[in-house]
Amino acid sequence: MRKTSAxxxxxxxxxxxxxxxxxxxxxxxxSCDRDGHANGIDSAVTVTGDIGAEPDxxxxxxxxxxxxxxxxxxxxxxxxxxDDAQPLVAEISIYNxxxxxxxxxTAYDEDSSRATSIGYWATQSPGLADVMAxxxxxxxxxxxxxxxxxxxxxxxxxxxxxxDIAVFVIDVVDAYxxxxxxxxQFNDAQGMPTVVRADDGTPGIIIPDSDAPDEQVVQTLxxxxxxxxxxxxxxxxxxxxxxxxxxxxLQSTWGQSAAANLREIAAPVADALVGQPVGSQVLxxxxxxxxxxxxxxxxxxxxxxxxxxx
Numbered sequence: 598m599r600k601t602s603a604x605x606x607x608x609x610x611x612x613x614x615x616x617x618x619x620x621x622x623x624x625x626x627x628s629c630d631r632d633g634h635a636n637g638i639d640s641a642v643t644v645t646g647d648i649g650a651e652p653d654x655x656x657x658x659x660x661x662x663x664x665x666x667x668x669x670x671x672x673x674x675x676x677x678x679x680d681d682a683q684p685l686v687a688e689i690s691i692y693n694x695x696x697x698x699x700x701x702x703t704a705y706d707e708d709s710s711r712a713t714s715i716g717y718w719a720t721q722s723p724g725l726a727d728v729m730a731x732x733x734x735x736x737x738x739x740x741x742x743x744x745x746x747x748x749x750x751x752x753x754x755x756x757x758x759x760x761d762i763a764v765f766v767i768d769v770v771d772a773y774x775x776x777x778x779x780x781x782q783f784n785d786a787q788g789m790p791t792v793v794r795a796d797d798g799t800p801g802i803i804i805p806d807s808d809a810p811d812e813q814v815v816q817t818l819x820x821x822x823x824x825x826x827x828x829x830x831x832x833x834x835x836x837x838x839x840x841x842x843x844x845x846x847l848q849s850t851w852g853q854s855a856a857a858n859l860r861e862i863a864a865p866v867a868d869a870l871v872g873q874p875v876g877s878q879v880l881x882x883x884x885x886x887x888x889x890x891x892x893x894x895x896x897x898x899x900x901x902x903x904x905x906x907x
Contacts, residue, residue, distance in 0.1 A: 629731030660694035673735020694762030809891030821876015
């Protein structure tokens, strides 16, 4: 019998059946509905300028709403945001709905815009979880957030009154894969871990009872169809690492933000990804050394970070 180790961040794979596992064809196939939420916000704001560049915005103040509202004034044809942890690049401007005054903006600098996620922005303003869900890369969103959805602390911090509507202009500049996507690859699994996957891509790693190999082993489990990583690239990844002997989780990014610092965490794993296409899932088994335990690491390559790791 094999011992199993379920690799998780916030979910449990205990109930995951170990049969019939497959990879969905594309995250863009997810059903998304962004209709019927405008409530006139698109008529209260005019926006011009290129996506990703600092826009020219006019807010016809005062803006009054009884619920958070949003509209896509430009609809992009890129990948859809189907997961709260899916990496994205966004540029955001915020305006006081009572006065039309701008109170916040991001850098609007493609050379310094790091990947974030819907989950990250929702920790800043809870209403953004609904405003950004299912938007596609290349989309410009105009939104009005109620004080409850914007956050009382944000209102005070930006010099706004406690009943003001926060008007957002959000450019979804880019959206990355939420998980590996591509064709399943055949590998001789004798003596190697087996990987199963939840619907959201979270992997479960089944470690065999045999000893870990004495040398590093790399297997491509899913082959993506994106650009191949170079030594100069900084990949955006989800990864999970399991101690071979203890069958325990060492580290996992699933359910959290994707990592852009894999080389700092495990340089041999980062090296093993060079030449792999974006969208791939790669198993890297690291042998035991004087300083570290043997481990199995599963990496989903979601994209290439727009900013190099420091």
